Amino acid sequence: MSPPADAGPQARRRFSRAERAVHWSVTMLMTVCILTAAILYNEPLAILVGHRRAVELVHVYAGFALPLPLLLGVASIAYRADLRRLNRFTSSDWRWLRSRRRRDGTIRVGKFNAGQKVNASLTAGSIFVLLGTGLLMFFPHLARLSWRTGATFVHDWFALGLGLLVLGHIAYALKDPEARRGMRLGEVSDEWARAEHPAWADELDAEQDPNAA
Amino acid sequence: MPPDEPRERAGAPVGRRTVVGLLALGGAGVVGGSWVQNGLARLLAPLENRDPTGLIALFPLGDTFRFYSVTGSVPTRTAASYRLAVSGLVTRPATYTLADLQALPQTRFVHDFQCVTGWRVPDVHWAGVPLSLLLRRAEPSPAARAVRFHSFDGAYTESMTLDEAHRSDVIVALQMLGAPVTHDHGGPVRMYAASMYGYKSTKWLSGIELTRDAVPGYWERRGYDIDGTIKD
Numbered sequence: 001m002s003p004p005a006d007a008g009p010q011a012r013r014r015f016s017r018a019e020r021a022v023h024w025s026v027t028m029l030m031t032v033c034i035l036t037a038a039i040l041y042n043e044p045l046a047i048l049v050g051h052r053r054a055v056e057l058v059h060v061y062a063g064f065a066l067p068l069p070l071l072l073g074v075a076s077i078a079y080r081a082d083l084r085r086l087n088r089f090t091s092s093d094w095r096w097l098r099s100r101r102r103r104d105g106t107i108r109v110g111k112f113n114a115g116q117k118v119n120a121s122l123t124a125g126s127i128f129v130l131l132g133t134g135l136l137m138f139f140p141h142l143a144r145l146s147w148r149t150g151a152t153f154v155h156d157w158f159a160l161g162l163g164l165l166v167l168g169h170i171a172y173a174l175k176d177p178e179a180r181r182g183m184r185l186g187e188v189s190d191e192w193a194r195a196e197h198p199a200w201a202d203e204l205d206a207e208q209d210p211n212a213a
Numbered sequence: 214m215p216p217d218e219p220r221e222r223a224g225a226p227v228g229r230r231t232v233v234g235l236l237a238l239g240g241a242g243v244v245g246g247s248w249v250q251n252g253l254a255r256l257l258a259p260l261e262n263r264d265p266t267g268l269i270a271l272f273p274l275g276d277t278f279r280f281y282s283v284t285g286s287v288p289t290r291t292a293a294s295y296r297l298a299v300s301g302l303v304t305r306p307a308t309y310t311l312a313d314l315q316a317l318p319q320t321r322f323v324h325d326f327q328c329v330t331g332w333r334v335p336d337v338h339w340a341g342v343p344l345s346l347l348l349r350r351a352e353p354s355p356a357a358r359a360v361r362f363h364s365f366d367g368a369y370t371e372s373m374t375l376d377e378a379h380r381s382d383v384i385v386a387l388q389m390l391g392a393p394v395t396h397d398h399g400g401p402v403r404m405y406a407a408s409m410y411g412y413k414s415t416k417w418l419s420g421i422e423l424t425r426d427a428v429p430g431y432w433e434r435r436g437y438d439i440d441g442t443i444k445d
Contacts, residue, residue: 041273043280047397050282053435087228121228125235132239137330140437143243145445148331149275150246154239156273 012193012204014111014182018076023183025069030166032062037159063134066127085111086120093117111200119165126162130155250275254335278326278334280397283431287366287396287417295401297385301361301423304352311387311401317342320384322407327443329410339405341386345379347421359427362404363420371415371430372439373406375423382407385418409441 015023036059039045040052049055073079093114096102102113112120136143136151143151173180178192193201242249254276261269297309320343326334348360353375360378362371377383386394386405394400399416406413412432433439 041279043278043397046280047282050285050287052281052283087226088224089227090224093224093227117228118231121231122235124228125232128232129235129239132236133243136243140329145327145331145443146247147243148329149250149333150243150331152331153246153250153273153275154242156275157242158239160273 010190011187012190012201013186014188014193015082015186016076016078017186018073019079019082020183020186022069022073022076022079026066029062029066029069033059033066034163034166036062041156041159060134060138063131067131070124070127082111086117089114089117105195105198108199109197110203111197113197119169123162123165123169126158126165129158130162133158251335275332276334278398279328279332281411282366282416284366284368289396290365290401290417292401297402297418298420299347299351299422300420302354302357302425303423304354305350307351309347314342314385314387314402317346319387320381322382324382324407326405326411326414329412329437329441337389338391339384339386339407340388341384341402341405343381344383344385344404344421345381347385348375348378348423351423353423356425357423359424361420361422361424361428362415362418362430363422364399364415364417365419366417369415369417369431370428371404371413372424372427372433373409373413373441374427377406377409377442380406380408385421386414406441408443410437410443412437413441 036055039049039055040059046052074083092107092109096107096109096114097118099107101107133151133155136148137155140148173183176196178188179196182188190201193204254274257269257272257274258276261274292311295311297314298306299309300306319340321338321340323336323338326337344360358375360373360375362373364370373383383404383406386403387401388394389398389403389405394403399414399418402418404413404415404418412430427439429439
């Protein structure tokens, strides 16, 4: 007696297993990086914890590993498709960013809104900049002293920026249980999909039933 | 079909451009960051000192100390309990109290503190006993060619050749930043070698031992050069 797929509230598949694996691996490594960074950088914490070498090694290896899930994800078709979506900015994305009414649904958002796209590219770029500058600091023979000073400068400011991006990302997630469910279980309700990402919901309908379009 | 759908897949590759832009910015920052940082620090230091909100101090201007300690917690040594032993290949081993060291002739100068990883604290005021004076008083035996420093943190050691140890900018520091060396900065007594990277300036100094050869120190066993002289 199961209802037909198109009747009533229905679960929408948002993220594949591979995509969620990438997300949660990055979450784990990023958390380790941020906690150890706080100890290495913040004076009272550095004095409290000490053990500079151990903390530094954990930070450095978590940092080296951080881009790996992002790169390994490319093996997944769903991940590559979402990378393409995040990469491309349409004219309605620019309107969305400028509009004060971006949340009221007048601008029909696809799978990702423009804010999510901006966050994704800033986060990815920052991770690779932090990796490069981190390498220069960890292996002092790679570059001359003034470049190492520059690398420290860049590492500090990008870490601050990335920290703020992560805080913003968590703040938005905390406000939206259904979005969190999407990343935890891979599925969201049809209602949520239609309210937050209507153009994406239409796309899924068209894929399921080409005649409906 | 909804009108937005075809355009959703098209559009400019802004994401990729953002990533490439950040990488370029990072690269420019590595090459020019040292210069920008000096300017920023010079511009903001007077404000930072008078900033009642303390907000400026939250920005990573890169001109402040980062506190390194390789052990969990370091015992406190007071003026009464502090001792510095000069030992090893010497004719006259000695143990100095803090008062003994304070009674010796002091050298004062202003010099940057430079970490091998790149960060630098400009224009730090230093004062202390020239290491060469303590060495002269100990009368090293002809076999001694290097100096090994011990820390009362129980783990850290460092070394220099005897020639390096005789440089006039190598001091047993009793003061830094215009005041007695604080515990967190390695007080009451630490090494400071102006022409070498920070890892050569042993904090919480407890012993100066003359040895036949330079014994690799804590960070040197973990990859840093035994010759810590600052090179551009």
